Ligand SMILES: O=C(O)c1ccc[n+]([C@@H]2O[C@H](COP(=O)([O-])O)[C@@H](O)[C@H]2O)c1
């Protein structure tokens with residue numbers, strides 16, 4: 001009975017929002033996909049006048065054991081830690097876009113293979129290291145199930161904390177050399193697609209490197225019999241995940257719990273969402289998809305989730321850069337809904 005009443009209330013609100021959007025001084029539908037975003041944010045916040053408050057991007061960083069021995073990543077593992085320092089110094093692309101758009105940025109050490117010097121005390125650096133990188137899943141599961149669960153809990157805790165600071169709109173980014181390999185494996189199993197359709201060039205694999213990457217990832221699927229774990233997302237995550245991916249899974253789950261607007265970034269961020277979605281299907285209604293990554297496979301992930309990305313810019317960087325670029329568009333959608341005159345208030349004639 002209660003559920004039925006809530007559904008009716010939600011349907012009524014949706015209808016009112018559509019009416020409000022159509023009453024604005026523009027031809028019906030002329031603000032295109034921004035109208036869908038305005039509707040979605042209104043539904044998420046259960047109001048005709050939604051607001052975006054204290055938007056955040058959280059970048060989760062982690063290392064992958066596989067990066068040290070197999071030729072699946074063009075750049076060396078050390079880049080993960082070096083980029084974390086770059087984030088803290090404000091010099092990465094995500095710093096630039098967050099500064100430009102006044103988005104708060106937090107960097108999380110989810111499992112970087114680096115001991116930080118005592119001197120690194122930065123108010124936006126969250127040290128939540130589960131371990132110094134994952135084990136190499138060529139030989140062993142990347143992490144224990146207990147570690148996967150701990151990472152998920154840490155991700156939830158971080159989003160809860162940010163929520164307490166008034167953030168209602170959040171994007172998740174990642175940094176982790178080799179993590180396109182984990183993302184491809186997750187995609188292949190959860191979407192039941194051959195690994196070759198899910199594997200792309202990551203940071204820039206050559207044709208021959210790409211062939212090796214596909215070969216290695218197929219070997220991983222066979223060795224761990226990954227197809228047995230389609231209905232055990234946490235187990236799957238523990239075998240071939242990364243700590244940054246596992247933490248993002250928890251972050252998505254908590255953001256949905258908090259009814260935040262979730263801005264989904266690229267290939268790895270969407271792979272983490274696939275896992276979160278397998279755990280709780282409700283997550284999807286809170287998600288706005290920032291962009292279509294250039295990484296081969298992302299389009300198919302988006303198709304599977306019936307998602308329409310806001311931007312197609314050929315991005316393949318990660319770090320949450322696509323999310324940071326999309327947040328101003330979401331703000332524009334909310335602004336037109338709140339601030340545009342209606343035909344009635346402006347005295348403009350409607351269609352004959
Ligand atoms: O977000 C994407 O769509 C994306 C696509 C390709 C690469 N990346 C980034 O590149 C890194 C992983 O690439 P790789 O080749 O080392 O697996 C990782 O730090 C990601 O943030 C990110």
Ligand SMILES: Cc1cc2nc[nH]c2cc1C
Pocket residue numbers: 075079083174175176203317318319
């Ligand atoms: C330099 C560099 C920056 C990145 N940012 C996210 N992934 C990255 C990978 C590399 C190699």
